[in-house]
């Protein structure tokens with residue numbers, strides 16, 4: 422398999438890029454990259470780094486479950502939020518054919534349509550419930566903690582609807598849970614009702630869970646190549662294991678982001694795929710980077726103003742929306758172009774007739790060629806303005822390369838956490854808002870807080 426590649430040339434100082442990385446800067450960081458990687462490797466498989474074991478896990482149980490249920494459901498509804506939704510969404514956008522839900526059952530090979538409910542908007546929820554034939558719907562409730570209010574509200578609503586449509590005794594035929602193996606309300610409900618359950622290991626946080634049943638169960642149920650995803654991640658894990666310093670893809674990605682932050686105060690990390698299939702990987706990365714690195718204290722509890730802001734952008738669409746800002750606005754961004762070597766489809770742009778002579782430069786090219794030219798042109802044009810970028814290229818969008826890319830970005834996040842010396846695996850900043858919501862919803866024990874919320 423061809424591996425993905427990282428091109429750092431346009432991050433480097435020289436030519437039009439005055440504020441770029443120098444060999445000295447990179448050399449100075451190199452021992453710290455190696456130390457950071459060694460720390461990640463030393464902790465791999467323990468504590469909150471249990472996700473590093475996922476590429477080697479046997480997906481047999483979930484693949485068998487999917488095979489046993491093949492053809493039984495017309496729709497799969499995923500209820501989850503944050504890390505319990507963004508991974509499944511990213512995989513579906515990357516690996517299912519476009520407009521999957523509109524394809525006929527035959528074209529879907531009798532796999533279900535896929536709907537992910539990751540919000541509590543009543544209008545959206547009612548609209549979705551009205552669309553689904555619940556007698557032919559499977560609902561995968563995903564919650565690591567098994568207590569998240571938004572997802573549990575979704576569960577309560579769907580359970581009531583299912584009871585009304587299929588009858589209380591058949592509800593469990595339409596549910597499958599993905600949750601912590603021991604704790605949480607969802608686990609308890611599953612134990613009491615006999616709903617099938619898949620374990621999300623105790624040391625796998627939501628944003629690092631895409632290669633666990635969180636991502637893989639919806640993937641298997643909709644016919645994605647689960648083994649390919651894991652094989653690609655395993656190949657990336659070997660590459661990361663075997664290489665060091667700037668030759669290591671995870672270290673190189675983390676190192677570029679880190680140096681642009683600390684040396685040049687470029688505190689915005691833009692991920693810009695030039696592939697519609699990879700669009701939601703940028704969304705998934707946004708959560709991974711933001712929740713992991715946005716921290717107010719370092720590991721010793723000292724105040725630290727940490728957190729490059731991840732931004733999602735899409736080539737070429739956002740060239741007509743964001744590029745002006747990237748080129749001439751504040752020089753506070755490092756752009757990652759995410760390109761593909763080869764598209765699945767070749768679509769020729771027809772030569773224009775005499776009435777459209779001005780468009781003759783387009784005729785005879787492919788649409789993929791145009792997309793690729795726009796990516797190169799944008800990277801070059803940004804460099805002319807002194808704006809740095811790096812480019813990740815995946816050979817083509819398929820399960821192996823997607824698994825490799827996502828695992829690389831997870832490892833890069835862990836390495837960046839080491840460089841900043843912060844805990845990349847907690848999210849204390851979201852707790853207060855959760856508690857305030859409990860208070861406003863009248864949960865027992867939060868009465869004092871409710872009185873303080875204006």
Ligand code: PA5
Nearest residue numbers: 503504505564565566569627628
């Ligand atoms: O990455 C994380 O840990 C969070 O975004 C969680 O995934 C999110 O809060 C949902 O949590 P849970 O899976 O416990 O319902």
